[in-house]
Amino acid sequence: MQEFQITQPLTNRSPLAEQPGVYSESAEWDGQPVFVKTLAADDPDSQARFQHEGRVAASLHHPLVVSPLAITPTQLIFPFVTGGTLRERLERSPLGEEEATEVASGVLSAVAYLHARGVTHHDLKPENxxxxxxxxxxxxxxxxxxxxxxxxxxxLDIHSGTRMGTPHFMAPEQFLGVRGDPRSDLYSVGVLLFDCLAGHPPYEDALGWLAGIRDRRAELPGPEPLHPLMRSALSRDRAQRPLSAAEMQQHLCSARLELGLPPLPVPAAPAALVTAHPVTADLIMEPPA
Structure with missing residues (x-):
């Protein structure tokens, strides 16, 4: 990752989205296709949030995580990933159990790495x-x-005490302002798996569920061997969720075996690592067994 103090020149620019204070585009930089976020606001809060995102993303180096190629005071330049988002894929149709569990396993591999690095994502959803x-x-x-x-x-956690997140995918404690608990991400992965199988998240009234005034959940989708994992991950009580992303991934792999699906090349047990997840770059390149 390179850091520059001046704005980097871009060519073949094409706008993609605009949010308050930030706009996104595809472009070419340094001879390669890129995705660029550009800070358009000049207020201190917007600048702090933008710099926060850049610092966190730049600290991550994993094959399943998109880290920036370059950072400037007003730009975050990422490699362009061809293919679209999981949300775009789900808009065509839900996934079968084999594809849904593969996607969830990949997300858990990335999340396990984040957590080992002391990072909680707090916005896991098909759009991301x-x-x-x-x-x-x-x-x-x-x-x-x-x-x-x-x-x-x-x-400094610039979002401390906030309720930032996407209601359908954020954990109840996150809605109450709890930050930095890895089990919040595991809840979100449970919702993501549910969404992959059903084509929609579990709670129609997400805000009512988060506030504790609604408990009605859609019927668990997919085959029964996946239900205990989803039920555990979606628990309002954090203590009832898997203890870690690695444990959740083990349960997912066990469910796949029960369903007669081929095993994935992920570790059967968590490795004793502090700063890296046991799925290595070499292993990532191996096709499923």
């Missing part, structure tokens, strides 16, 4: 999962967008 070439396979997952994340390595 890219699928390389549009194929819903575990090693095509590319996790993006760290604008709402929490990092233990940063001295």
């Amino acid at each position: 999962v890219m699928l390389l070439d549009g194929e819903p396979r575990w090693n095509n997952v590319r996790l993006i967008d760290f604008g709402m994340s929490h990092s233990q390595a940063l001295p």
